[in-house]
Amino acid sequence: MFKVHPVDPKRMPALLRAMPKAELHMHIEGSLEPELMFAMAKRNGVTLPYASVQDLRNAYVFDNLQSFLDIYHAGTLVLKTEEDFYDLACAYLARAQADNVVHAELFFDTQTHTDHGLSSATVINGLHRACVDAPQKFGMTASLILCFLRHLSEEDAFECLEDILPLREKIVGIGLASSELGHPPEKFAKVFAKARQLGFRLVAHAGEEGPPAYIWSALDILKVERIDHGVQATRDTALMQRLAQDKISLTVCPFSNVKLRVFNTLADHTLGQMMDAGLCVTINSDDPAYFGGYVGDNYVQTAQALRLTTQQAYTLAHNSLHAAFVSDATKQQWTHQLKACFESFVEHDY
Numbered sequence: 265m266f267k268v269h270p271v272d273p274k275r276m277p278a279l280l281r282a283m284p285k286a287e288l289h290m291h292i293e294g295s296l297e298p299e300l301m302f303a304m305a306k307r308n309g310v311t312l313p314y315a316s317v318q319d320l321r322n323a324y325v326f327d328n329l330q331s332f333l334d335i336y337h338a339g340t341l342v343l344k345t346e347e348d349f350y351d352l353a354c355a356y357l358a359r360a361q362a363d364n365v366v367h368a369e370l371f372f373d374t375q376t377h378t379d380h381g382l383s384s385a386t387v388i389n390g391l392h393r394a395c396v397d398a399p400q401k402f403g404m405t406a407s408l409i410l411c412f413l414r415h416l417s418e419e420d421a422f423e424c425l426e427d428i429l430p431l432r433e434k435i436v437g438i439g440l441a442s443s444e445l446g447h448p449p450e451k452f453a454k455v456f457a458k459a460r461q462l463g464f465r466l467v468a469h470a471g472e473e474g475p476p477a478y479i480w481s482a483l484d485i486l487k488v489e490r491i492d493h494g495v496q497a498t499r500d501t502a503l504m505q506r507l508a509q510d511k512i513s514l515t516v517c518p519f520s521n522v523k524l525r526v527f528n529t530l531a532d533h534t535l536g537q538m539m540d541a542g543l544c545v546t547i548n549s550d551d552p553a554y555f556g557g558y559v560g561d562n563y564v565q566t567a568q569a570l571r572l573t574t575q576q577a578y579t580l581a582h583n584s585l586h587a588a589f590v591s592d593a594t595k596q597q598w599t600h601q602l603k604a605c606f607e608s609f610v611e612h613d614y
């Protein structure tokens with residue numbers, strides 16, 4: 265690993281924001297800010313059960329994953345047209361660009377929206393158009409990962425996969441999201457095998473609230489390349505060794521984990537412990553409109569709470585670039601940019 269010069273702690277926030285990074289775990293529906301939610305409700309003739317933006321924000325207090333998912337689901341009801349999905353993705357990409365995100369992989373699902381009467385093409389075409397426009401509009405690249413909803417059946421997931429096949433080229437990967445406890449990865453063994461056959465890259469949420477056993481089965485049964493969250497792995501020494509040995513990337517979301525009460529505070533987060541154990545950890549925002557900040561805020565506040573070093577900051581950014589679903593040549597180019605960024609922060613004594 266490239267050795268970096270320590271920077272003055274006062275300059276760490278600026279470095280953390282400036283360094284080129286990839287965001288690999290964010291649900292596009294979770295980036296719907298209250299202001300945009302109200303604007304879309306108005307243009308689509310939807311009545312929200314909240315009197316104002318502030319009233320809505322005040323409702324964002326959660327006890328666990330399910331209590332969040334209920335409010336999050338209600339918010340998705342304002343999304344109706346291809347334009348809505350395009351606007352939603354562009355609003356996120358603008359925020360990502362401001363944090364020097366060079367590449368984002370956007371999670372989305374179609375099952376929520378087809379259940380509301382939309383077609384999967386409405387969702388995918390709107391989001392994909394934003395990804396196509398991202399280089400010229402936001403100076404970054406973006407791609408799409410379709411998540412199956414795990415509280416629904418495997419049969420529903422198969423139906424969803426069949427439904428999106430005509431738009432297969434617009435989607436890079438398949439993931440697994442929604443209520444984790446009681447819905448282990450192996451419930452989706454057959455549909456993930458099919459997705460693998462079709463050439464999709466595979467990821468799954470595992471070990472957010474669920475036990476280490478869910479991480480094992482995401483790896484061994486679903487054969488995913490990355491684990492989303494994975495923070496419960498610290499409870500299983502053999503699993504920690506497996507994750508380190510096989511260089512499995514973990515898309516960790518510190519703000520999310522505190523908001524959903526996985527950890528009491530950022531200072532209690534095990535991200536530093538996971539890095540010390542040699543795991544390929546990345547930092548992500550999950551649902552930035554609901555959890556109090558975008559990816560840059562996650563880096564800055566987590567680094568402060570855990571007293572991360574300059575070297576750890578470099579490693580986190582490098583891990584994110586390395587774990588992205590892009591070519592090796594692109595990763596190499598980003599790594600040069602990353603090194604140049606760290607070198608520009610070195611204070612020379614001339």
Ligand code: HPA
Pocket residue numbers: 291294329441442443469472520550551
């Ligand atoms: N976990 C599982 N499903 C989700 C999440 C999450 O944090 N956010 C949106 N869908």
Ligand code: ZN
Pocket residue numbers: 289291441469492550
């Ligand atoms: Zn998530």
